[in-house]
Each structure stands twice: as structure tokens, then as C-alpha cells.
Amino acid sequence: MTRRIAVLTAAEIEPAYGTGPLLAIAAIAVLVLLTLIMKFKLHAFVALVLVSFLTALATRIPFAEVIPTLLDGFGSTLANVALLVGLGAMIGRLLEVSGGAQVLADTLIRRFGEQRAPLALGVASLLFGFPIFFDAGLVVMLPIIFSVARRFGGSVLTYALPAAGAFAVMHAFVPPHPGPVAASELLGADIGLTVIIGLLIGIPTWYIASYLFGISTGKRFVIPVPDDIAGEQEEDHRLPTFGTVLSILLLPLVLIFLNTGLNTLSTAGVVDGEATWVSALRMVGQTPVALLITVLVAMVLLREGRSAATLEKIVDSALGPVCAIILVTGAGGMFGGVLRASGIGEALAGSLESTGLPLIVAAFAVSTALRVAQGSATVALTTTAGLMAPTVAATSGLSSVDLACLVIAIASGATVLSHVNDSGFWLVGKFLGMDEKTTLKTWTVMETLIGVVGFSFAALVSAVL
Structure with a gap:
């Protein structure tokens, strides 16, 4: 007879220390991690696994739960990232090798002009980012970003940060993305108004904190286009048409919108969320399925005389460069998972919630604390909404605009200070070929600006309207 070992979830592990010791452990863990990576040049993957393990021991997570906690954080992150990055990289490589990325880049430049190339990429990313998740959208857009950067020269950050910031803003601020949808439901905010x-x-x-910041940062940090990620365009095949390239880029958006759009309609009671046809369309619109379908369609539309063996080599060549990125991203999720399991975020959030700050300021502060403590923006957003929901329900005089602004304030706090416990930090840094110090000076600062500016606007709108 086989005995099953019961494994506690992160929420079931009782914190061993109070707020002060837990915060001290978290600060020391981050400092040790940065020292190992930046001073001693230990590989980020090894450093993250080591520090995650030591942090679990330091916070006195039970010995029997240490490895399950590490694996849970690692596995849950890979479950969200690996398929998206792998399939997205395949689409990107097909567009790159076929010349499709260059076709789209040329068209954007003709419409916006050479001087507004970063603006064109940012606007395109805002549109693509409405239904598509941050990591999937960024990976698909990277070949176009790299094509524009190679054509006009200068730092790749000039072109990449406005696009990455656009995806980050849409993912955090705008339903039908899961974070703002969940927060709206928990706080009772109207989805449409949100x-x-x-x-x-x-x-x-986005314009202030991402586009203008990206232009300025690109002048201060000259980062070349990464050669090991950007593919080489073939010269002996006819270029695809702009319509073909646009169709391939729009296909995952349309499919994903089947899921996010129907989910919004179901939440609003417009359609029956339990109906078979709704469930089937939502399944097709799940991001991994949408990207898988897009890969298959791209292989057909971009074939142009290539053999099946050649296409197989093209998509296979996309996986090698991103494998290290996927592993490091998963290890970042492992570190964040340990910090969640230790109770650091909840302890800090509980302290802030009882400070007597104005409601919208307290919401931003609690969300910021959770974001800094455990890394995940979505976890910070949804957890803060759950923590603040009783206070919001007990507060009279809140208008529908106030509730929507509260959602944006929480989303802003969940955006700031993306650092080493955030999988997005490693995703952006590694894809753009930056070391950790440069990523902190660029991506982390931009995310913080997005959060601070977004909160300022939300507080202003709430006060005026």
C-alpha cells in the first residue's frame, strides 16, 4: 500500500516570525542574491535556487515543506511562462527569418516616420496588449523591435522599453486581464467603467513613464541588439506581404479575445459561462492554445518554398536561446514563491492596512508592499483587493469612479519595483541582453515610474470626479 505524503500549500504554512524579522530576512536575501550575481558572477539560475533554498531555511519553513515550496514556485511560474515564451519565440523566429518582421517594421516606419519609430512600436504594443498577456506579447513583438533597432541603430532600449512598458501598462491597468478583473470583482467595481x-x-x-523614459534611457544605456536571440533573415525567398504578417500577429489577439472577452461577458451576466460553446471558445482562446494555432498557421503562410525539414530547423532554432531565459524566469518564480510561503507579504500588508492612511493611499501602499515582498504583480493585485474589500464595503460614499480608481491604484502598486523576485525582471533583462545592474537601472526604474504616475493620475481622478 502506497502512502501519500500531505504537502502544505504556501497559505497553510504558519509564519515562524513577526513582521520585523521577516522583513530583515527578505532584505538580506535580496542583498545576498545581488552580491552573488553582480560581484561574484554566479549564474543567475544557480544563485536564485541557492538563495531561495537558504531563505526557506531562514524563515523556518518546515523541512518537509522546503523542497515542495521551491518546486511549487518554480513549477507554477514555468507553467505560465514556458509554453508562452517557447511558442512565442517560434512565431518570432518565423517572422524574423521569413522577413516578415522587416516588412512590418518598414510599414510602421513609413506610416509614423523614422523619428517616431519608438512611438510606432509603443502604439502597436498598446493595441496588441489589450487582450494578450505581457510575456506573450513581448516575445512576439521582439523580432519587430530588433528589426527596427538594427535598421536605425542606437540602443535597443530606445525601441524595446516603450513596447515593454505598453504591455506592462495594459496587463496591469486594463480588463480583461486577470489582475484588474479579479480586483474589480472583489471591490465591486464596474468592469466597463474600469x-x-x-x-x-x-x-x-505609458507616454510619460515608458515612452519618454525609454527615449531618455536609450541615450544613457547603449545596448546592442542581442545576436543570440535575434535571427537572421533569409535572402533567397520572397518577402511576405504586410497583410500576411499582420494576419499572423492579429490571430492570437483574436483568439485570446475569445477567452478574455467571453469571460468579461460571463462575469457581467450577458452570456452563460457554463454553456458548452462558451467553454469551447474560451479553451481555444487560452493563450497557449492561441499561440500553438498561430505557430501552425505561420508555418503554412510563411512557408514560401521551404521544405518541412527547413521549417522544423527554423522553429527548433528559436528554442535554444530562450531555454536559459525560461529557467532563470522559473527560478525567479521560485524565489517569489518562498517569500510568499514565509508570510513576508501578508505581514507587511497587515501593518500598512492599520496605519489609518486615506483609502486610496492605503490600497497603493499595501499593493506596493506585496509586490516588493513576493514579486508577482497579479498576486499583489488580487491579494490587496481581497485585503481591502472589507474596508471598501464598510466605507460609505464611494462612487463607481472611486471604486475604479481604487482598482487602478492597486494595479499601480502592483507594478512598481520589479526586481530579482519578479519573473518579468529576468524575462526582460535576458531577452534584451542586459546584466542585472543595468536591468535594475532601466526596467525596474521604468516599472516604478509607471506605478507612481499611474497612482498619481488615479488619485487625481478620484478626487476630481
């Missing part, structure tokens, strides 16, 4: 407020706040926030 979309409108999210866009009204998100677009100027």
Missing part, C-alpha cells in the same frame, strides 16, 4: 478609467489613466501613464 476599462474606460484604465485606458484614460494608462495611456498618458
Whole structure:
């Protein structure tokens, strides 16, 4: 007879220390991690696994739960990232090798002009980012970003940061992305109004904190296009048409919108979420399925005389460069999972919630604390909404605009200070060929600006309207 060993979840592990010791352990863990990576040049994957293990021991997670906790954080992150990055990289490599990325880049430049190339990439990313998740959208857009950067020269950050910031803003601020949808439901905010407020706040926030910041940062940090990630365009095949390239890029958006759009309609009671046809379309619209379908369609539309063996080599060549990125991203999720299991985020959030700050300021502060403590923006967003929901329900006089602004304030706090416990930090840094110090000076600062500017706009709108 085989005995099953019961494994506690992170939420079931009782914190061993109070807020002060837990925060001290978290700060020391981050300092040790940065020292190992930047001073001693230990590989980020090895350093993250080592520090995650030591942090689990230091926070006195039970010995029997240490390895399950590490694996849970690692596995849950890979479950979300590996398929998206792998399939997205295949689409990107097909577009790159076939010349499709160059076709789209040329078209964007003709429409916007050479001087506005970063603006063109950012606007395109805002549109693509409405239904598509941050990591999937960024990976698919990278070949176009790299093509524009190679054509006009200068730092790849000039072109990449406005695009990455656009995906980050849309993912955090605007339903139907899961974080703002969950927060809206928990706080009782109207989804439709949250979309409108999210866009009204998100677009100027992106322009100030991402586009203008990206232009300025590109002048200070000259980062070349990474050779090991960017593919080489073939010269002996006819270029695809702009319509073909646009169709391939729009296909995952349309498919994913089947899921996110129907989910929004189901939440609003417009359609029956339990109906078979709704479930089937939502399944097709799940991001991994949508990207898988897009890979298959791209292999057909971009074939242009290539043999099946050649296509297989093209998509296979996309996986090698991103494998290290996937592993490091998973290890970042492992570190964040240990910090969640230790109770660091909840302890800090509980302290902030009882400070007597104005409601919208407290929401931003609690969300920021959770984001810094455990890394995941979605976890910070949804957890903060759950923590603040009783206070919001007990507060009289809140309008529908106030509730929508509260969602954006929480989303802003969940965006700031992306650092070594955030899988997105490693994803962006490794894809753009930056070391950890440069990623902190660029990506982390941009995410913080997005959060601070977004919160400022949300507080202003809430006060005025």
C-alpha cells in the first residue's frame, strides 16, 4: 500500500516570525542574491535556487515543506511562462527569418516616420496588449523591435522599453486581464467603467513613464541588439506581404479575445459561462492554445518554398536561446514563491492596512508592499483587493469612479519595483541582453515610474470626479 505524503500549500504554512524579522530576512536575501550575481558572477539560475533554498531555511519553513515550496514556485511560474515564451519565440523566429518582421517594421516606419519609430512600436504594443498577456506579447513583438533597432541603430532600449512598458501598462491597468478583473470583482467595481478609467489613466501613464523614459534611457544605456536571440533573415525567398504578417500577429489577439472577452461577458451576466460553446471558445482562446494555432498557421503562410525539414530547423532554432531565459524566469518564480510561503507579504500588508492612511493611499501602499515582498504583480493585485474589500464595503460614499480608481491604484502598486523576485525582471533583462545592474537601472526604474504616475493620475481622478 502506497502512502501519500500531505504537502502544505504556501497559505497553510504558519509564519515562524513577526513582521520585523521577516522583513530583515527578505532584505538580506535580496542583498545576498545581488552580491552573488553582480560581484561574484554566479549564474543567475544557480544563485536564485541557492538563495531561495537558504531563505526557506531562514524563515523556518518546515523541512518537509522546503523542497515542495521551491518546486511549487518554480513549477507554477514555468507553467505560465514556458509554453508562452517557447511558442512565442517560434512565431518570432518565423517572422524574423521569413522577413516578415522587416516588412512590418518598414510599414510602421513609413506610416509614423523614422523619428517616431519608438512611438510606432509603443502604439502597436498598446493595441496588441489589450487582450494578450505581457510575456506573450513581448516575445512576439521582439523580432519587430530588433528589426527596427538594427535598421536605425542606437540602443535597443530606445525601441524595446516603450513596447515593454505598453504591455506592462495594459496587463496591469486594463480588463480583461486577470489582475484588474479579479480586483474589480472583489471591490465591486464596474468592469466597463474600469476599462474606460484604465485606458484614460494608462495611456498618458505609458507616454510619460515608458515612452519618454525609454527615449531618455536609450541615450544613457547603449545596448546592442542581442545576436543570440535575434535571427537572421533569409535572402533567397520572397518577402511576405504586410497583410500576411499582420494576419499572423492579429490571430492570437483574436483568439485570446475569445477567452478574455467571453469571460468579461460571463462575469457581467450577458452570456452563460457554463454553456458548452462558451467553454469551447474560451479553451481555444487560452493563450497557449492561441499561440500553438498561430505557430501552425505561420508555418503554412510563411512557408514560401521551404521544405518541412527547413521549417522544423527554423522553429527548433528559436528554442535554444530562450531555454536559459525560461529557467532563470522559473527560478525567479521560485524565489517569489518562498517569500510568499514565509508570510513576508501578508505581514507587511497587515501593518500598512492599520496605519489609518486615506483609502486610496492605503490600497497603493499595501499593493506596493506585496509586490516588493513576493514579486508577482497579479498576486499583489488580487491579494490587496481581497485585503481591502472589507474596508471598501464598510466605507460609505464611494462612487463607481472611486471604486475604479481604487482598482487602478492597486494595479499601480502592483507594478512598481520589479526586481530579482519578479519573473518579468529576468524575462526582460535576458531577452534584451542586459546584466542585472543595468536591468535594475532601466526596467525596474521604468516599472516604478509607471506605478507612481499611474497612482498619481488615479488619485487625481478620484478626487476630481
